[in-house]
Amino acid sequence: MGKMLCSSIAIGLALLTGPGLTVFVEDLQAQDYFDVQDANNYILNAIQDDYKEVKISNILKDPLKYKDFPPIVSLPKQEQRTLEPGEIPQYVLDYAPLVYLYSEERYLPYDISEFVSNFHVRYENGTVCPGTDEGVLTLQKLAKLKDSDNLYLTSNSDFDTDPEWITGIKNKPNLINGEIKNAPATLIVVDKGNGWVDSYWFYFYSFNLGPFVMGQGPYGNHVGDWEHSLVRFYKGEPIIVWMSAHGGGGAFYYENLEKYTLDERHPIIFSARGTHANYPSVGQHPHDLPYDILSDFTDRGPLWNPEKNYLGYTYDGKHIFPALNNSNPHFVGREWSYGNWLAFKGHWGDQQLPSNDPRQKHSIIGGYKYINGPTGPLMKNVLRIVPCERSKWWNFWSGCNVRQNIKWGVGVESEGYNCGNLFVKMKPKWLKSVFQKVTWGGGFCFIIDLLYG
Ligand SMILES: *[C@@H]1O[C@H](CO)[C@@H](O)[C@H](O)[C@H]1NC(C)=O
Numbered sequence: 093m094g095k096m097l098c099s100s101i102a103i104g105l106a107l108l109t110g111p112g113l114t115v116f117v118e119d120l121q122a123q124d125y126f127d128v129q130d131a132n133n134y135i136l137n138a139i140q141d142d143y144k145e146v147k148i149s150n151i152l153k154d155p156l157k158y159k160d161f162p163p164i165v166s167l168p169k170q171e172q173r174t175l176e177p178g179e180i181p182q183y184v185l186d187y188a189p190l191v192y193l194y195s196e197e198r199y200l201p202y203d204i205s206e207f208v209s210n211f212h213v214r215y216e217n218g219t220v221c222p223g224t225d226e227g228v229l230t231l232q233k234l235a236k237l238k239d240s241d242n243l244y245l246t247s248n249s250d251f252d253t254d255p256e257w258i259t260g261i262k263n264k265p266n267l268i269n270g271e272i273k274n275a276p277a278t279l280i281v282v283d284k285g286n287g288w289v290d291s292y293w294f295y296f297y298s299f300n301l302g303p304f305v306m307g308q309g310p311y312g313n314h315v316g317d318w319e320h321s322l323v324r325f326y327k328g329e330p331i332i333v334w335m336s337a338h339g340g341g342g343a344f345y346y347e348n349l350e351k352y353t354l355d356e357r358h359p360i361i362f363s364a365r366g367t368h369a370n371y372p373s374v375g376q377h378p379h380d381l382p383y384d385i386l387s388d389f390t391d392r393g394p395l396w397n398p399e400k401n402y403l404g405y406t407y408d409g410k411h412i413f414p415a416l417n418n419s420n421p422h423f424v425g426r427e428w429s430y431g432n433w434l435a436f437k438g439h440w441g442d443q444q445l446p447s448n449d450p451r452q453k454h455s456i457i458g459g460y461k462y463i464n465g466p467t468g469p470l471m472k473n474v475l476r477i478v479p480c481e482r483s484k485w486w487n488f489w490s491g492c493n494v495r496q497n498i499k500w501g502v503g504v505e506s507e508g509y510n511c512g513n514l515f516v517k518m519k520p521k522w523l524k525s526v527f528q529k530v531t532w533g534g535g536f537c538f539i540i541d542l543l544y545g
């Protein structure tokens with residue numbers, strides 16, 4: 093096991109977790125899964141651990157069409173499951189989203205295994221985690237840092253100079269098939285019982301370039317950037333697509349999303365410039381603050397097809413099962429060589445730079461220039477029963493509206509307008525645009541959109 097001292101938990105211990113008894117097993121060769129259940133994860137699962145189900149009518153506004161659909165279950169019982177451990181169904185790949193990167197994106201997707209080789213690990217208090225600064229850091233070493241909540245991958249050299257491992261500048265999608273050869277996406281498939289299946293596509297970028305605020309910025313930069321989308325299936329049919337943006341995100345009916353022209357089963361997602369937040373449309377996307385103060389921008393840059401190169405897993409809340417058969421024959425079994433990296437629960441990038449660091453800046457509106465790196469995929473509530481990441485079990489009716497209509501970007505490149513047809517016929521054009529601008533920015537359309545969205 094080496095001597096990874098960051099572990100405060102004796103490996104090989106039997107832990108009492110919730111109603112069941114889980115035993116850590118050291119010898120991964122002897123079994124077909126990775127154990128991600130430890131004391132930290134127990135906290136994560138404690139909220140989730142009980143058997144829980146929710147009726148589809150609590151999630152979709154269209155109860156008639158879906159009235160005969162069975163409930164969605166968190167941690168389904170054996171007899172409610174439709175997937176074998178490690179089984180990635182073909183339909184998950186057939187309906188996998190394609191992602192338009194921004195045309196002038198400077199921070200492209202990156203391979204996590206290459207990424208970590210540029211780091212060592214530190215505790216929150218700044219002390220180097222013993223052993224992680226000797227030799228090259230690997231995913232395998234990372235996986236063994238059991239008590240990893242307060243750990244930060246910390247750059248060995250200055251990330252602020254835009255080295256290749258930060259920009260991923262070589263990782264442009266192939267123009268013919270959209271594959272990024274050296275940067276696999278991560279696919280985690282979770283059985284939600286009764287024929288419901290969630291497929292989570294995680295997109296890793298080495299760097300998040302935050303937004304500019306009134307000409308100042310960027311703010312909220314961080315090393316390491318995990319974004320993701322969810323396609324939720326019922327009996328192999330895609331029903332809902334959710335996509336992440338700034339810790340929140342948007343849920344949509346699959347049928348209303350744009351599709352890939354060469355294979356209309358694949359929905360299309362747009363990754364915003366710098367922040368890589370995900371949207372269903374092109375244009376300017378105001379978020380978090382009124383009057384477009386904070387905005388993301390999407391367009392039709394290079395088209396990434398993550399299904400061509402991915403690490404595939406299934407997850408049952410306690411164990412990660414590497415895909416029995418990665419659909420790309422070049423990559424069959426690669427999940428094993430990447431090891432149990434999903435067990436790492438620390439931050440995938442440097443801790444917020446101290447305010448006396450010359451690279452750090454602060455403003456009242458934008459906050460800090462450099463903030464904490466994010467946590468990884470298993471910290472993103474993949475056991476969720478509503479499609480949104482952040483809705484907790486105690487308020488799962490609020491805050492997760494599955495939208496009937498696509499939310500269009502605003503601004504010059506927009507291909508649609510969110511405020512119903514209110515001003516569509518208004519003339520002259522400049523007056524229309526003034527009205528649209530004022531109503532959108534002022535929150536009027538926000539309300540229209542909540543009611544009819
Ligand atoms: C920092 O935290 C780690 C883990 O809790 C601890 O082992 C170490 O001694 C701490 N360092 C300092 C300087 O307090």
Ligand SMILES: *[C@@H]1O[C@H](CO)[C@@H](O)[C@H](O)[C@H]1NC(C)=O
Pocket residue numbers: 417418420421424
């Ligand atoms: C599994 O992968 C192998 C090797 O690429 C391929 O020949 C086979 O058809 C795949 N089987 C399934 C069930 O996808």
